[in-house]
Amino acid sequence: MTGLRERKKRATRDALMTAALRLALERGLENVRVEDIAAAAGVSPRTYNNYFASxxxxxxxxxxxxxxxxxxxxxxxxxxxxxxxxxxxxxxxxxxxxxxxxxxxxxxxxxxxxxxxxxxxxxxxxxxxxxxxxxxxxxxxxxxxxxxxxxxxxxxxxxxxxxxxxxxxxxxxxxxxxxxxxxxxxxxxxxxxxxxxxxxxxxxxxxxxxx
Structure with missing residues:
Protein backbone atom coordinates (compact mmCIF):
# COMPACT_ATOMS: atom_id res chain seq x y z
CA MET A 1 0.00 0.00 0.00
CA THR A 2 1.26 3.48 -0.90
CA GLY A 3 2.19 5.58 2.13
CA LEU A 4 0.69 8.96 2.97
CA ARG A 5 3.86 10.82 1.96
CA GLU A 6 3.89 9.20 -1.47
CA ARG A 7 0.19 9.88 -1.98
CA LYS A 8 0.71 13.56 -1.17
CA LYS A 9 3.62 13.77 -3.59
CA ARG A 10 1.51 12.10 -6.26
CA ALA A 11 -1.35 14.52 -5.62
CA THR A 12 0.97 17.52 -5.89
CA ARG A 13 2.45 16.23 -9.13
CA ASP A 14 -1.01 15.63 -10.57
CA ALA A 15 -2.12 19.11 -9.54
CA LEU A 16 0.89 20.68 -11.26
CA MET A 17 0.34 18.70 -14.46
CA THR A 18 -3.35 19.60 -14.51
CA ALA A 19 -2.65 23.28 -13.87
CA ALA A 20 0.05 23.40 -16.56
CA LEU A 21 -2.21 21.92 -19.20
CA ARG A 22 -5.24 24.00 -18.22
CA LEU A 23 -3.33 27.28 -18.28
CA ALA A 24 -1.63 26.42 -21.57
CA LEU A 25 -4.99 25.65 -23.19
CA GLU A 26 -6.54 28.83 -21.79
CA ARG A 27 -3.71 31.30 -22.43
CA GLY A 28 -1.40 29.72 -24.97
CA LEU A 29 1.84 28.10 -23.87
CA GLU A 30 3.99 31.18 -24.44
CA ASN A 31 1.85 33.12 -21.95
CA VAL A 32 2.29 30.65 -19.10
CA ARG A 33 5.14 30.88 -16.57
CA VAL A 34 6.28 28.34 -14.03
CA GLU A 35 5.17 30.78 -11.35
CA ASP A 36 1.64 30.77 -12.80
CA ILE A 37 1.47 26.99 -12.74
CA ALA A 38 2.75 26.80 -9.17
CA ALA A 39 0.24 29.40 -7.98
CA ALA A 40 -2.64 27.61 -9.71
CA ALA A 41 -1.66 24.37 -7.99
CA GLY A 42 -1.25 26.09 -4.61
CA VAL A 43 2.49 25.50 -4.21
CA SER A 44 5.65 27.60 -4.40
CA PRO A 45 7.89 27.81 -7.48
CA ARG A 46 10.55 26.03 -5.43
CA THR A 47 8.20 23.13 -4.85
CA TYR A 48 7.38 23.13 -8.58
CA ASN A 49 11.08 22.75 -9.37
CA ASN A 50 11.23 19.67 -7.16
CA TYR A 51 8.90 17.97 -9.64
CA PHE A 52 9.56 19.46 -13.06
CA ALA A 53 12.41 21.27 -14.77
CA SER A 54 10.19 23.29 -17.13
Missing amino acids: KYEAITARHTDRVRASVAALRARPPDEPLWDALTEAMVRPWAEHAGTTDTPPSPELLAAIRMLNDEPALRAESVRVAFAVSGELAAAVGERTGIDPGRDPYPSLVAVTAAAAVQAGVAHWLRSDPPVPLVPLLRDCLRALASGLADPTREGDDSWTS
Missing part, protein backbone atom coordinates in the same frame (compact mmCIF):
# COMPACT_ATOMS: atom_id res chain seq x y z
CA LYS A 55 6.60 23.97 -18.10
CA TYR A 56 7.08 21.69 -21.11
CA GLU A 57 8.02 18.80 -18.85
CA ALA A 58 4.97 19.35 -16.67
CA ILE A 59 2.65 19.11 -19.68
CA THR A 60 4.31 16.09 -21.31
CA ALA A 61 4.62 14.21 -18.01
CA ARG A 62 1.13 12.85 -18.60
CA HIS A 63 2.53 10.88 -21.52
CA THR A 64 5.14 9.32 -19.26
CA ASP A 65 2.41 8.40 -16.78
CA ARG A 66 0.22 6.90 -19.50
CA VAL A 67 3.02 4.68 -20.78
CA ARG A 68 3.89 3.52 -17.27
CA ALA A 69 0.22 2.86 -16.56
CA SER A 70 0.10 0.81 -19.76
CA VAL A 71 3.16 -1.15 -18.63
CA ALA A 72 1.48 -1.94 -15.31
CA ALA A 73 -1.78 -2.84 -17.07
CA LEU A 74 0.04 -5.17 -19.48
CA ARG A 75 1.73 -6.99 -16.62
CA ALA A 76 -1.65 -7.39 -14.93
CA ARG A 77 -3.40 -8.92 -17.96
CA PRO A 78 -4.18 -12.67 -17.88
CA PRO A 79 -1.01 -14.60 -18.81
CA ASP A 80 -2.81 -16.75 -21.40
CA GLU A 81 -4.31 -13.75 -23.22
CA PRO A 82 -2.83 -13.25 -26.73
CA LEU A 83 -0.12 -10.61 -26.78
CA TRP A 84 -1.85 -8.08 -29.02
CA ASP A 85 -5.19 -8.42 -27.25
CA ALA A 86 -3.45 -7.74 -23.93
CA LEU A 87 -1.34 -4.92 -25.36
CA THR A 88 -4.31 -3.22 -27.01
CA GLU A 89 -6.29 -3.15 -23.78
CA ALA A 90 -3.24 -2.04 -21.80
CA MET A 91 -2.42 0.81 -24.18
CA VAL A 92 -6.01 2.05 -24.33
CA ARG A 93 -6.74 1.85 -20.61
CA PRO A 94 -4.97 5.08 -19.44
CA TRP A 95 -6.68 7.08 -22.19
CA ALA A 96 -10.06 5.60 -21.32
CA GLU A 97 -9.60 6.38 -17.62
CA HIS A 98 -8.64 9.98 -18.41
CA ALA A 99 -11.51 10.46 -20.89
CA GLY A 100 -14.13 9.29 -18.41
CA THR A 101 -16.40 8.31 -21.32
CA THR A 102 -15.34 6.40 -24.41
CA ASP A 103 -18.09 7.21 -26.89
CA THR A 104 -18.35 11.00 -26.72
CA PRO A 105 -16.35 13.19 -29.13
CA PRO A 106 -14.62 16.31 -27.78
CA SER A 107 -15.95 19.77 -28.37
CA PRO A 108 -14.55 21.62 -31.41
CA GLU A 109 -13.27 24.33 -29.06
CA LEU A 110 -11.23 21.84 -27.02
CA LEU A 111 -9.80 20.25 -30.16
CA ALA A 112 -8.78 23.64 -31.52
CA ALA A 113 -6.96 24.50 -28.29
CA ILE A 114 -5.15 21.13 -28.24
CA ARG A 115 -4.14 21.54 -31.88
CA MET A 116 -2.53 24.89 -31.13
CA LEU A 117 -0.69 23.41 -28.18
CA ASN A 118 0.42 20.43 -30.24
CA ASP A 119 2.05 22.74 -32.78
CA GLU A 120 4.46 24.22 -30.22
CA PRO A 121 8.01 23.18 -31.31
CA ALA A 122 9.42 23.10 -27.77
CA LEU A 123 6.57 20.91 -26.59
CA ARG A 124 7.05 18.53 -29.51
CA ALA A 125 10.75 18.21 -28.73
CA GLU A 126 9.99 17.41 -25.10
CA SER A 127 7.41 14.83 -26.19
CA VAL A 128 10.01 13.04 -28.33
CA ARG A 129 12.47 13.01 -25.43
CA VAL A 130 9.84 11.55 -23.12
CA ALA A 131 8.85 8.90 -25.66
CA PHE A 132 12.42 7.64 -25.93
CA ALA A 133 12.83 7.69 -22.16
CA VAL A 134 9.92 5.34 -21.45
CA SER A 135 9.88 3.10 -24.53
CA GLY A 136 12.33 0.72 -22.89
CA GLU A 137 9.93 0.10 -20.01
CA LEU A 138 7.19 -1.02 -22.39
CA ALA A 139 9.65 -3.20 -24.32
CA ALA A 140 10.68 -4.86 -21.06
CA ALA A 141 7.04 -5.69 -20.25
CA VAL A 142 6.54 -7.14 -23.74
CA GLY A 143 9.72 -9.16 -23.28
CA GLU A 144 8.42 -10.58 -20.00
CA ARG A 145 5.16 -11.58 -21.62
CA THR A 146 6.71 -13.22 -24.69
CA GLY A 147 9.76 -14.68 -22.98
CA ILE A 148 12.01 -12.79 -25.42
CA ASP A 149 14.95 -10.82 -24.03
CA PRO A 150 14.92 -7.25 -25.45
CA GLY A 151 18.70 -7.18 -25.03
CA ARG A 152 19.13 -10.15 -27.36
CA ASP A 153 16.24 -9.79 -29.81
CA PRO A 154 14.56 -6.69 -31.29
CA TYR A 155 11.01 -8.06 -31.21
CA PRO A 156 9.93 -6.57 -27.84
CA SER A 157 11.32 -3.16 -28.79
CA LEU A 158 9.67 -3.34 -32.20
CA VAL A 159 6.32 -4.16 -30.59
CA ALA A 160 6.70 -1.34 -28.05
CA VAL A 161 7.70 1.28 -30.61
CA THR A 162 5.03 0.33 -33.14
CA ALA A 163 2.29 0.15 -30.50
CA ALA A 164 3.27 3.62 -29.28
CA ALA A 165 3.29 4.82 -32.90
CA ALA A 166 -0.20 3.41 -33.45
CA VAL A 167 -1.45 5.36 -30.44
CA GLN A 168 0.33 8.48 -31.69
CA ALA A 169 -1.24 8.05 -35.14
CA GLY A 170 -4.65 7.62 -33.54
CA VAL A 171 -4.27 10.77 -31.48
CA ALA A 172 -3.07 12.72 -34.54
CA HIS A 173 -6.09 11.54 -36.54
CA TRP A 174 -8.38 12.42 -33.64
CA LEU A 175 -6.99 15.95 -33.60
CA ARG A 176 -7.62 16.36 -37.33
CA SER A 177 -11.08 14.79 -37.43
CA ASP A 178 -13.90 17.04 -38.59
CA PRO A 179 -16.47 16.46 -37.24
CA PRO A 180 -14.81 15.35 -33.98
CA VAL A 181 -14.79 11.63 -33.14
CA PRO A 182 -14.35 9.75 -29.84
CA LEU A 183 -10.70 9.02 -29.07
CA VAL A 184 -10.78 5.65 -27.30
CA PRO A 185 -12.52 3.60 -30.04
CA LEU A 186 -10.14 5.15 -32.56
CA LEU A 187 -7.09 4.11 -30.55
CA ARG A 188 -8.42 0.58 -30.23
CA ASP A 189 -9.01 0.39 -33.99
CA CYS A 190 -5.46 1.58 -34.69
CA LEU A 191 -3.92 -1.02 -32.40
CA ARG A 192 -6.09 -3.80 -33.82
CA ALA A 193 -5.09 -2.83 -37.35
CA LEU A 194 -1.45 -2.98 -36.33
CA ALA A 195 -1.97 -6.34 -34.63
CA SER A 196 -3.37 -7.85 -37.80
CA GLY A 197 -0.09 -7.17 -39.60
CA LEU A 198 2.48 -7.95 -36.91
CA ALA A 199 2.03 -11.50 -35.70
CA ASP A 200 2.66 -12.69 -32.16
CA PRO A 201 5.49 -15.25 -32.50
CA THR A 202 4.32 -17.16 -29.44
CA ARG A 203 0.91 -17.72 -31.07
CA GLU A 204 1.72 -18.08 -34.74
CA GLY A 205 4.60 -20.51 -34.53
CA ASP A 206 6.85 -18.05 -36.31
CA ASP A 207 10.35 -18.18 -34.82
CA SER A 208 11.87 -15.58 -37.11
CA TRP A 209 12.03 -13.05 -34.24
CA THR A 210 13.51 -15.40 -31.70
CA SER A 211 17.21 -15.72 -30.99
Whole structure:
Protein backbone atom coordinates (compact mmCIF):
# COMPACT_ATOMS: atom_id res chain seq x y z
CA MET A 1 0.00 0.00 0.00
CA THR A 2 1.26 3.48 -0.90
CA GLY A 3 2.19 5.58 2.13
CA LEU A 4 0.69 8.96 2.97
CA ARG A 5 3.86 10.82 1.96
CA GLU A 6 3.89 9.20 -1.47
CA ARG A 7 0.19 9.88 -1.98
CA LYS A 8 0.71 13.56 -1.17
CA LYS A 9 3.62 13.77 -3.59
CA ARG A 10 1.51 12.10 -6.26
CA ALA A 11 -1.35 14.52 -5.62
CA THR A 12 0.97 17.52 -5.89
CA ARG A 13 2.45 16.23 -9.13
CA ASP A 14 -1.01 15.63 -10.57
CA ALA A 15 -2.12 19.11 -9.54
CA LEU A 16 0.89 20.68 -11.26
CA MET A 17 0.34 18.70 -14.46
CA THR A 18 -3.35 19.60 -14.51
CA ALA A 19 -2.65 23.28 -13.87
CA ALA A 20 0.05 23.40 -16.56
CA LEU A 21 -2.21 21.92 -19.20
CA ARG A 22 -5.24 24.00 -18.22
CA LEU A 23 -3.33 27.28 -18.28
CA ALA A 24 -1.63 26.42 -21.57
CA LEU A 25 -4.99 25.65 -23.19
CA GLU A 26 -6.54 28.83 -21.79
CA ARG A 27 -3.71 31.30 -22.43
CA GLY A 28 -1.40 29.72 -24.97
CA LEU A 29 1.84 28.10 -23.87
CA GLU A 30 3.99 31.18 -24.44
CA ASN A 31 1.85 33.12 -21.95
CA VAL A 32 2.29 30.65 -19.10
CA ARG A 33 5.14 30.88 -16.57
CA VAL A 34 6.28 28.34 -14.03
CA GLU A 35 5.17 30.78 -11.35
CA ASP A 36 1.64 30.77 -12.80
CA ILE A 37 1.47 26.99 -12.74
CA ALA A 38 2.75 26.80 -9.17
CA ALA A 39 0.24 29.40 -7.98
CA ALA A 40 -2.64 27.61 -9.71
CA ALA A 41 -1.66 24.37 -7.99
CA GLY A 42 -1.25 26.09 -4.61
CA VAL A 43 2.49 25.50 -4.21
CA SER A 44 5.65 27.60 -4.40
CA PRO A 45 7.89 27.81 -7.48
CA ARG A 46 10.55 26.03 -5.43
CA THR A 47 8.20 23.13 -4.85
CA TYR A 48 7.38 23.13 -8.58
CA ASN A 49 11.08 22.75 -9.37
CA ASN A 50 11.23 19.67 -7.16
CA TYR A 51 8.90 17.97 -9.64
CA PHE A 52 9.56 19.46 -13.06
CA ALA A 53 12.41 21.27 -14.77
CA SER A 54 10.19 23.29 -17.13
CA LYS A 55 6.60 23.97 -18.10
CA TYR A 56 7.08 21.69 -21.11
CA GLU A 57 8.02 18.80 -18.85
CA ALA A 58 4.97 19.35 -16.67
CA ILE A 59 2.65 19.11 -19.68
CA THR A 60 4.31 16.09 -21.31
CA ALA A 61 4.62 14.21 -18.01
CA ARG A 62 1.13 12.85 -18.60
CA HIS A 63 2.53 10.88 -21.52
CA THR A 64 5.14 9.32 -19.26
CA ASP A 65 2.41 8.40 -16.78
CA ARG A 66 0.22 6.90 -19.50
CA VAL A 67 3.02 4.68 -20.78
CA ARG A 68 3.89 3.52 -17.27
CA ALA A 69 0.22 2.86 -16.56
CA SER A 70 0.10 0.81 -19.76
CA VAL A 71 3.16 -1.15 -18.63
CA ALA A 72 1.48 -1.94 -15.31
CA ALA A 73 -1.78 -2.84 -17.07
CA LEU A 74 0.04 -5.17 -19.48
CA ARG A 75 1.73 -6.99 -16.62
CA ALA A 76 -1.65 -7.39 -14.93
CA ARG A 77 -3.40 -8.92 -17.96
CA PRO A 78 -4.18 -12.67 -17.88
CA PRO A 79 -1.01 -14.60 -18.81
CA ASP A 80 -2.81 -16.75 -21.40
CA GLU A 81 -4.31 -13.75 -23.22
CA PRO A 82 -2.83 -13.25 -26.73
CA LEU A 83 -0.12 -10.61 -26.78
CA TRP A 84 -1.85 -8.08 -29.02
CA ASP A 85 -5.19 -8.42 -27.25
CA ALA A 86 -3.45 -7.74 -23.93
CA LEU A 87 -1.34 -4.92 -25.36
CA THR A 88 -4.31 -3.22 -27.01
CA GLU A 89 -6.29 -3.15 -23.78
CA ALA A 90 -3.24 -2.04 -21.80
CA MET A 91 -2.42 0.81 -24.18
CA VAL A 92 -6.01 2.05 -24.33
CA ARG A 93 -6.74 1.85 -20.61
CA PRO A 94 -4.97 5.08 -19.44
CA TRP A 95 -6.68 7.08 -22.19
CA ALA A 96 -10.06 5.60 -21.32
CA GLU A 97 -9.60 6.38 -17.62
CA HIS A 98 -8.64 9.98 -18.41
CA ALA A 99 -11.51 10.46 -20.89
CA GLY A 100 -14.13 9.29 -18.41
CA THR A 101 -16.40 8.31 -21.32
CA THR A 102 -15.34 6.40 -24.41
CA ASP A 103 -18.09 7.21 -26.89
CA THR A 104 -18.35 11.00 -26.72
CA PRO A 105 -16.35 13.19 -29.13
CA PRO A 106 -14.62 16.31 -27.78
CA SER A 107 -15.95 19.77 -28.37
CA PRO A 108 -14.55 21.62 -31.41
CA GLU A 109 -13.27 24.33 -29.06
CA LEU A 110 -11.23 21.84 -27.02
CA LEU A 111 -9.80 20.25 -30.16
CA ALA A 112 -8.78 23.64 -31.52
CA ALA A 113 -6.96 24.50 -28.29
CA ILE A 114 -5.15 21.13 -28.24
CA ARG A 115 -4.14 21.54 -31.88
CA MET A 116 -2.53 24.89 -31.13
CA LEU A 117 -0.69 23.41 -28.18
CA ASN A 118 0.42 20.43 -30.24
CA ASP A 119 2.05 22.74 -32.78
CA GLU A 120 4.46 24.22 -30.22
CA PRO A 121 8.01 23.18 -31.31
CA ALA A 122 9.42 23.10 -27.77
CA LEU A 123 6.57 20.91 -26.59
CA ARG A 124 7.05 18.53 -29.51
CA ALA A 125 10.75 18.21 -28.73
CA GLU A 126 9.99 17.41 -25.10
CA SER A 127 7.41 14.83 -26.19
CA VAL A 128 10.01 13.04 -28.33
CA ARG A 129 12.47 13.01 -25.43
CA VAL A 130 9.84 11.55 -23.12
CA ALA A 131 8.85 8.90 -25.66
CA PHE A 132 12.42 7.64 -25.93
CA ALA A 133 12.83 7.69 -22.16
CA VAL A 134 9.92 5.34 -21.45
CA SER A 135 9.88 3.10 -24.53
CA GLY A 136 12.33 0.72 -22.89
CA GLU A 137 9.93 0.10 -20.01
CA LEU A 138 7.19 -1.02 -22.39
CA ALA A 139 9.65 -3.20 -24.32
CA ALA A 140 10.68 -4.86 -21.06
CA ALA A 141 7.04 -5.69 -20.25
CA VAL A 142 6.54 -7.14 -23.74
CA GLY A 143 9.72 -9.16 -23.28
CA GLU A 144 8.42 -10.58 -20.00
CA ARG A 145 5.16 -11.58 -21.62
CA THR A 146 6.71 -13.22 -24.69
CA GLY A 147 9.76 -14.68 -22.98
CA ILE A 148 12.01 -12.79 -25.42
CA ASP A 149 14.95 -10.82 -24.03
CA PRO A 150 14.92 -7.25 -25.45
CA GLY A 151 18.70 -7.18 -25.03
CA ARG A 152 19.13 -10.15 -27.36
CA ASP A 153 16.24 -9.79 -29.81
CA PRO A 154 14.56 -6.69 -31.29
CA TYR A 155 11.01 -8.06 -31.21
CA PRO A 156 9.93 -6.57 -27.84
CA SER A 157 11.32 -3.16 -28.79
CA LEU A 158 9.67 -3.34 -32.20
CA VAL A 159 6.32 -4.16 -30.59
CA ALA A 160 6.70 -1.34 -28.05
CA VAL A 161 7.70 1.28 -30.61
CA THR A 162 5.03 0.33 -33.14
CA ALA A 163 2.29 0.15 -30.50
CA ALA A 164 3.27 3.62 -29.28
CA ALA A 165 3.29 4.82 -32.90
CA ALA A 166 -0.20 3.41 -33.45
CA VAL A 167 -1.45 5.36 -30.44
CA GLN A 168 0.33 8.48 -31.69
CA ALA A 169 -1.24 8.05 -35.14
CA GLY A 170 -4.65 7.62 -33.54
CA VAL A 171 -4.27 10.77 -31.48
CA ALA A 172 -3.07 12.72 -34.54
CA HIS A 173 -6.09 11.54 -36.54
CA TRP A 174 -8.38 12.42 -33.64
CA LEU A 175 -6.99 15.95 -33.60
CA ARG A 176 -7.62 16.36 -37.33
CA SER A 177 -11.08 14.79 -37.43
CA ASP A 178 -13.90 17.04 -38.59
CA PRO A 179 -16.47 16.46 -37.24
CA PRO A 180 -14.81 15.35 -33.98
CA VAL A 181 -14.79 11.63 -33.14
CA PRO A 182 -14.35 9.75 -29.84
CA LEU A 183 -10.70 9.02 -29.07
CA VAL A 184 -10.78 5.65 -27.30
CA PRO A 185 -12.52 3.60 -30.04
CA LEU A 186 -10.14 5.15 -32.56
CA LEU A 187 -7.09 4.11 -30.55
CA ARG A 188 -8.42 0.58 -30.23
CA ASP A 189 -9.01 0.39 -33.99
CA CYS A 190 -5.46 1.58 -34.69
CA LEU A 191 -3.92 -1.02 -32.40
CA ARG A 192 -6.09 -3.80 -33.82
CA ALA A 193 -5.09 -2.83 -37.35
CA LEU A 194 -1.45 -2.98 -36.33
CA ALA A 195 -1.97 -6.34 -34.63
CA SER A 196 -3.37 -7.85 -37.80
CA GLY A 197 -0.09 -7.17 -39.60
CA LEU A 198 2.48 -7.95 -36.91
CA ALA A 199 2.03 -11.50 -35.70
CA ASP A 200 2.66 -12.69 -32.16
CA PRO A 201 5.49 -15.25 -32.50
CA THR A 202 4.32 -17.16 -29.44
CA ARG A 203 0.91 -17.72 -31.07
CA GLU A 204 1.72 -18.08 -34.74
CA GLY A 205 4.60 -20.51 -34.53
CA ASP A 206 6.85 -18.05 -36.31
CA ASP A 207 10.35 -18.18 -34.82
CA SER A 208 11.87 -15.58 -37.11
CA TRP A 209 12.03 -13.05 -34.24
CA THR A 210 13.51 -15.40 -31.70
CA SER A 211 17.21 -15.72 -30.99
